[in-house]
């Protein structure tokens with residue numbers, strides 16, 4: 675699904691890189707829902723305070739218990755979000771499992787203004803949209819060891835209805851296939867053992883991201 679990605683056009687058409695797109699390369703993290711992206715990112719952001727900053731996306735889905743508006747997401751509704759999209763305020767948006775998600779220009783700008791390396795968590799359609807912009811991030815895919823383990827994790831997290839679990843598993847099958855498409859990701863990390871996956875993530879970031887600034 676790809677309802678809108680208005681920013682890719684203007685940025686490329688202008689031929690200019692906006693000031694907030696300069697500085698160290700951002701990091702895009704993607705992968706199926708339930709693969710462990712948030713778990714890994716929360717740890718990373720805590721361990722590397724003052725280095726990485728999270729790009730807070732907008733979403734029309736309801737907050738889960740414990741999620742904080744403005745920190746985990748900017749929780750919004752479809753009408754308000756569509757108005758902002760129409761105003762050109764988004765870098766990319768995507769429809770995922772019945773809800774709209776998107777990265778606003780200011781989400782990225784806010785992180786970069788603080789001099790932090792911007793981390794984005796987007797679905798695979800978001801990855802493809804971002805490839806059409808000038809953001810030039812490093813692309814990392816976090817994958818589960820298998821669809822069965824993914825299902826267990828989604829059920830174990832207990833945040834989704836049965837219907838949503840099914841739609842996430844459906845999206846996951848596509849994601850698991852497409853993540854190995856040549857050139858799409860710089861690296862695919864299989865999150866089997868959490869500590870090992872976190873070690874791998876840190877070493878990749880140290881190698882590519884922390885050096886590029």
Ligand SMILES: Nc1nc2c(ncn2[C@@H]2O[C@H](COP(=O)(O)OP(=O)(O)O)[C@@H](O)[C@H]2O)c(=O)[nH]1
Nearest residue numbers: 707708731767768770775776777795796797800
């Ligand atoms: N394209 C795009 N996808 C997003 C954005 N924010 C979150 N997502 C993706 O939307 C999907 C669902 O996210 P969420 O509802 O938080 O569920 P979770 O990933 O299972 O925690 C995930 O694949 C996220 O990577 C965004 O700004 N743009």
Ligand SMILES: Nc1ncnc2c1ncn2[C@@H]1O[C@H](COP(=O)(O)OP(=O)(O)O)[C@@H](O)[C@H]1O
Nearest residue numbers: 707708709710711712713827831865866867868
């Ligand atoms: N390596 C792992 N082993 C076992 N459980 C994990 C692992 N990584 C994450 N989890 C658990 O799986 C669930 C989904 O992880 P989460 O970080 O929410 O995924 P995502 O952000 O990709 O949707 C959570 O309940 C989390 O605690």
